[in-house]
Amino acid sequence: MSTATIGPEAPATARPLPVLNDCCTPTSAMSDDDASLLAGMFKALADPARVKILSMLLNAAEVCACDFSAGIGKTAATTSHHLKLLRDAGLVTGDRRGTWIYYRVIPQRLAAIRDALTLGQ
Amino acid sequence: MSTATIGPEAPATARPLPVLNDCCTPTSAMSDDDASLLAGMFKALADPARVKILSMLLNAAEVCACDFSAGIGKTAATTSHHLKLLRDAGLVTGDRRGTWIYYRVIPQRLAAIRDALTLGQ
DNA sequence: TCAGTGTTTAGATAAACGTCGAAACAAGGT
């Protein structure tokens, strides 16, 4: 049996996300790069199937990839597509243990997104 | 001079968003409705132009609509489109005062999105 | 009422996205 980490294409310890406040002035917005980076993270969450996947992962230490398809009501191919997007965003990680791949959420990354939305203070 | 609230098409005091944790089991995801509602909120943030608009709004009590176009580098029409999406999501609100429309962020709504991402304690 | 400025809507177009079936790849068991 092999144990190999599946993704993430984006490292789990990616650089901190920019925050929305304290980043610019009322008449000039944040940089293109920062805005794209943040928007990309939100895009990773901007689909009901991916929200559902995350909801399953947040109620267990880990979830077998084989359970997502039934859980979200999509084909295995579609499920795999969404898992890849979540991996690429650095939100989840999976490791193969024999036949199955087990996924976990990366809490620090989710917290970083939350922090990007935190208002003044 | 008239003072009329522009939007939001979604009320500022919308019902609380569902949260990702404590909503379901490891093998069954959250409901279609909850997932769509949450995904819709994230979709509202899933574009660099809208992130930039928000970044401007979070650095001022209010911002004149006339400033967004230059701030995000898009035409007035495109800017108006993005503002509408943010209004529909209940994230911002604007009121016309004479010639200009001034926009404000709705902090409670932003906080609700952040809370939806909060992990179990 | 008219001209000027700010804002939104309508229509069009190109790119991005979600979805599926089918095929390919990976691992384990016989």
Place this chain on the structure above:
DNA sequence: ACCTTGTTTCGACGTTTATCTAAACACTGA
């Protein structure tokens, strides 16, 4: 070696989205 099961990639299709120009709408001040 083969077959079975789990997972990903490929190719295609229809929908949604972002963007623009042009036209319409809203308001102010002369």
